Amino acid sequence: METTTLTFAQIQARTGVNHSTITLWKRNHGWTRPAFAARHSYDVPLWRAGPRQKTAALTGRLVAIAERMVRDLEEKPDTDIDKLMQAMEALKMARLEARTRNRHWPVIGPSRTGREVLNEQEAIRAALKEMRRGGVDIDCAPQEALDLVIDANMPVEKDHPALRERGARRRGRQAAATTAMPTELSEIKLRE
Numbered sequence: 001m002e003t004t005t006l007t008f009a010q011i012q013a014r015t016g017v018n019h020s021t022i023t024l025w026k027r028n029h030g031w032t033r034p035a036f037a038a039r040h041s042y043d044v045p046l047w048r049a050g051p052r053q054k055t056a057a058l059t060g061r062l063v064a065i066a067e068r069m070v071r072d073l074e075e076k077p078d079t080d081i082d083k084l085m086q087a088m089e090a091l092k093m094a095r096l097e098a099r100t101r102n103r104h105w106p107v108i109g110p111s112r113t114g115r116e117v118l119n120e121q122e123a124i125r126a127a128l129k130e131m132r133r134g135g136v137d138i139d140c141a142p143q144e145a146l147d148l149v150i151d152a153n154m155p156v157e158k159d160h161p162a163l164r165e166r167g168a169r170r171r172g173r174q175a176a177a178t179t180a181m182p183t184e185l186s187e188i189k190l191r192e
Contacts, residue, residue: 005037055097058152062094065145082140089141093149096134119155127153 004011008019025031046057069087073079127149128138138146 003034005034054152058148059094059098061148062090062097062145065142065148066090066094069142085137085140086142089136090145092134092136093131093141093145096131096136097149097152099134116155123153123155124150 006014008022011017011022012019026033044053046054049057066087069083069090073083073087128146131138131141131149
């Protein structure tokens with residue numbers, strides 16, 4: 001079953017094993033599937049992920065930054081208050097990102113027009129305003145964590161791979177095939 005391209009639900013129907021058990025086998029025992037097999041939503045690349053998964057990834061990165069900063073503070077014999085404040089602000093940012101699930105993502109605009117620049121600036125202002133509203137002191141927050149939050153709230157690029165049209169070559173062949181086919185009843189009668 002490891003080399004099959006079936007979905008977990010189809011494997012469940014054939015074997016009688018619950019799909020959550022199959023998921024655990026894949027995750028815990030290193031079960032590798034073919035590259036073209038169906039993927040679960042938690043397993044897709046981040047650029048294809050939905051807003052909830054992106055928020056979870058951002059939260060994980062912010063928590064990692066906060067933990068790294070606390071670990072650095074624990075290793076030093078004297079406590080630096082500024083570093084401690086930065087770690088606390090990073091942890092606040094992580095909590096706030098985990099809490100905000102229904103985020104409004106910016107609209108995609110044409111490449112580098114004035115409107116897009118304004119949208120980017122507005123997205124940065126909105127992200128920072130949301131952080132301040134959540135109790136984060138922007139002046140004490142680490143720059144790395146601020147950059148992550150700002151990047152996560154930036155408008156999506158127009159040429160991003162997730163937004164490209166899929167199957168363009170196939171559509172071209174279909175369009176050529178449909179133009180060669182008769183579309184009206186009179187054309188069919190003329191050919192007979």
